[in-house]
Amino acid sequence: MILPIAGLGPDGVVYEGEDPREALEWPPSPRDVVRPAGPMRWRLETKLFGTELLVQGRAEALFEGTCCRCGGPLSRVYGDEIALSLPVGPEVTEVDLTSDLREAILLALPNNPVCSDSCRPPRTGPDxxxxxxxxxxxxxxxxxxxxxxxxxxxxxxxxxxxxxxxxxxxxxx
Ligand SMILES: [Zn+2]
Structure with a gap:
């Protein structure tokens, strides 16, 4: 996500869009439990106060794979809120936020993703x-x-x- 600085001011400007899945820079591995299955989506409100750029919003992406609890298919959106404060000099015309958005999404991935919050392990006997x-x-x-x-x-x-x-x-x- 390349944010153009021109036109930004104290009044918030909202950007909403997506970057291709490749922006997540996820190296495919046969050991992946989940992997990105869609674009990196974001909705950001941006404000510029002099030389301070404020970015607030959310980034997320669809992931697919195998549930760590029941072994069934998993398809869920993972992401997180973003709040950034960046210094921008007068010579700066654009800011690349891609790595910040990617980091927010990847950090939101649980160690053991499950297909749903109500997922239960398969029963192996009387419960x-x-x-x-x-x-x-x-x-x-x-x-x-x-x-x-x-x-x-x-x-x-x-x-x-x-x-x-x-x-x-x-x-x-
Ligand atoms: Zn499950």
């Missing part, structure tokens, strides 16, 4: 949280069988044992 396990047996009954009926931990009462998946993983490692 104690939904009462599928008889309360009398408790969620630790199967583990006790695996470990010969002894347990190195005191199982919490069934009503309070709501994170059995995490603890199962720990015990198997």
């Amino acid at each position: 104690p949280a939904e009462g599928a396990v008889p309360e009398a047996a408790g969620p630790w009954a199967a583990l006790d069988t695996l470990f010969g009926g002894t347990s190195h931990e005191t199982p919490a009462p069934p009503n309070h044992a709501r994170k059995p998946r995490t603890r199962k993983t720990t015990r198997r490692s």
